[in-house]
Every structure is written in C-alpha cells, then in structure tokens.
Amino acid sequence: MKKTLVAIAALVATTGAMADATITGLMQIGTSSTSTTASSVTTSTTALNDANGNSMINVKDVEDLGDGITATMQLSIAANLNGANSTGQETYFALSGGFGELKAGKFGNDQFWTVVAGDATGFMGTNAAVVNLGFGSTAAFTTEDSAGTLTTAAVVGSMEVWTANQVRYQLPTFVPGLTLAYTTKLGSQTTNIFGAETVTAGYTTGALNFKAASTQYKASTTATDILNSYAVSYDFGPAKLYALSTSDKISGASTVTGRNIGVSVPMGAFTLMYNNSTATAYVSNRAVTAVSQSNSEAAVTYAFSKRTTGWVYYTKYDGATAFQNTGGTALAGNGFTSTRFMILHAF
Numbered sequence: 001m002k003k004t005l006v007a008i009a010a011l012v013a014t015t016g017a018m019a020d021a022t023i024t025g026l027m028q029i030g031t032s033s034t035s036t037t038a039s040s041v042t043t044s045t046t047a048l049n050d051a052n053g054n055s056m057i058n059v060k061d062v063e064d065l066g067d068g069i070t071a072t073m074q075l076s077i078a079a080n081l082n083g084a085n086s087t088g089q090e091t092y093f094a095l096s097g098g099f100g101e102l103k104a105g106k107f108g109n110d111q112f113w114t115v116v117a118g119d120a121t122g123f124m125g126t127n128a129a130v131v132n133l134g135f136g137s138t139a140a141f142t143t144e145d146s147a148g149t150l151t152t153a154a155v156v157g158s159m160e161v162w163t164a165n166q167v168r169y170q171l172p173t174f175v176p177g178l179t180l181a182y183t184t185k186l187g188s189q190t191t192n193i194f195g196a197e198t199v200t201a202g203y204t205t206g207a208l209n210f211k212a213a214s215t216q217y218k219a220s221t222t223a224t225d226i227l228n229s230y231a232v233s234y235d236f237g238p239a240k241l242y243a244l245s246t247s248d249k250i251s252g253a254s255t256v257t258g259r260n261i262g263v264s265v266p267m268g269a270f271t272l273m274y275n276n277s278t279a280t281a282y283v284s285n286r287a288v289t290a291v292s293q294s295n296s297e298a299a300v301t302y303a304f305s306k307r308t309t310g311w312v313y314y315t316k317y318d319g320a321t322a323f324q325n326t327g328g329t330a331l332a333g334n335g336f337t338s339t340r341f342m343i344l345h346a347f
Helices: 009-016 112-119
Strands: 003-009 021-039 041-049 056-066 069-078 090-097 100-108 141-144 150-154 164-169 179-187 194-204 208-217 224-235 240-249 255-267 271-280 283-284 287-289 291-301 306-317 337-347
Touching: 041 306, 100 112, 112 194, 112 208, 112 224
Parallel strands: none
Antiparallel strands: 003 021, 021 041, 021 056, 021 337, 056 069, 069 090, 090 100, 100 164, 141 150, 164 179, 179 194, 194 208, 208 224, 224 240, 240 255, 255 271, 271 291, 283 287, 291 306, 306 337
C-alpha cells in the first residue's frame, strides 16, 4: 500500500506547482539471543533489536520531464528502534530514458546487491562469504556486533552497504534481461576518503538470475584493492538454489575468498531458507588474519499478510567473535550462535 504526500516546499516557491510524492517504509522489531565464545569463555546476551537498524521511511517522487525522460528523487531515513541515532540510506537523484539511467547520491553499492542475489535469506544474516564489501576508508559506520549492540566507529574495510558520493550509469537495455552499469565512488585523498570504481553485469531469463560486480578501491595513495563477487540463482519451483563466490585482493597483503551455497523452499505462507558459507581468512580494517571462517544459518518466515512477515532465524558462526568485517578477534575456536525472532511490516 502506498500513501501520498503533497510536497510543496521549494517547488511551490519557484513554480507555484505541487508534486505528489509516495511514502513507503519498513518496520522491524524482535529479539536476539546470542552466545559468544572467545578464548574458551562463553557469554550469553539477550537484546531487543531491529535487525541491523533497517526500519526506514522512504519519500519518493517521479516526474515526467517529456521526450521520454523521467526524473526520480528519493529520500530515505533509517530509524534505529533501540535508541541509536537515525541514519540516511538511499538518498539520490536519477534521470532515465532512452540513454539508460544516470544516478547520483547515496545508495546500495553493486557489490552488496550481488551478495544479496547469492544469499537465500536476502542478506539478513551473517554470511561468512561477505569479504568484498569493504571500501569505506575512515568514515564512521554504524555496525551491529554478535550481541545485537549497535556501535559507531571509524572502520577501514567495514561492511559499507549504503555508500555515499556515488555516481552510477546504467546502459540502456539492448539485450532482453541484460544489465550493464558503471559506478564511481568519488573521493579525496586529503580527507582519507578514497574513491572506487565498480563494473556490474547482470542477466535474468526465466528462472535464472546472474550478477557479477568488480570493484577497484583506492585504499590509500599507494594501495588499490580488487573486490569481486559472482552470484547465480535458479528457481526450480519447489525450491530455489543460490550460489555466491567472492574475493578481496588486499594490496600489500593477500587475497581472501568466500563462497556460499543456499536454498529456499516456499511452502504456502511459510518459506524455509538455509545458507552454508565459508571464507579462507578473517578481514578487519584491511588486515588479514589467517583463521578460516564458516557459517551455517537457517530461517523460517511466515507471511501473516502481504505486508507483514514473521522471521525465526538461527546462525552458527565459527572463527571470530563478531560479525564478518566489523572487528573482533579472529581465533580458532572462537565464534557465536544466535537466534532471532523478528516481525517485519512494509507499508
């Protein structure tokens, strides 16, 4: 369901006209129970959280400029229900037409969307294969540790999902189902926020979906990291299979690789999901610790209605005391288990 907002600010002041904008959003709330093992000591935590702070509201306006050109403007704000500060997510301006689409602002990078395409749970969990989302330099990011605690810190190589200062050009569709795009993340060495360039390809036909993304991230004045991801899924009807392959070639260090195999099975209002993922090492702050990572996660969702869904989610992560790419100590024998109960409502 969409609701309409009458936006009258600058547009009315300059033209006397009014634009209709749609408001959509997502609310998430639930509990998580986590047992973390570090250096043979196990601690347990139960917390109220909202699944990585992704409750949000979106205001979007689409304008027909004539000659087949459309302008889209979106403002998104994520509100953390456990008291952390609100943050911006997809806030951008885009022009689309026969020339393709030109988009600028803050939005999900294509490395992230490729990971989503290869994850049976839709990236709600703690996929160990996520070694390829680190091009953030020293900007501050809000992250959630294995106990469900949200913290904001300066992290190099963080799991930066909503990336600012991006300009993305997507070519027009000249082959049905084929998507080709180029994204540049603007940066400045004087502020230690370095740039990145990403080339993306996708192909969808029938039950088959394939995505690939390759990024060159300027980590410093003398270092360039190479991040790649490849995802494929096929919907057989009774079940949908997923596969994901990732790599992070860190300049001056080594290459870390990850992989994931997943499956989702719809059963009426229920959907069963499972992922098994691994990584050859642990990545934090562009440093590599030679401890292999592994993760198994299972989830069940139930659709109470078209817009309200319940989640039960369980994960077992071995090799680190925190989520992949968010810090913590990587040691053999370390890890955590976590169980979540979530309610999601979209409007």
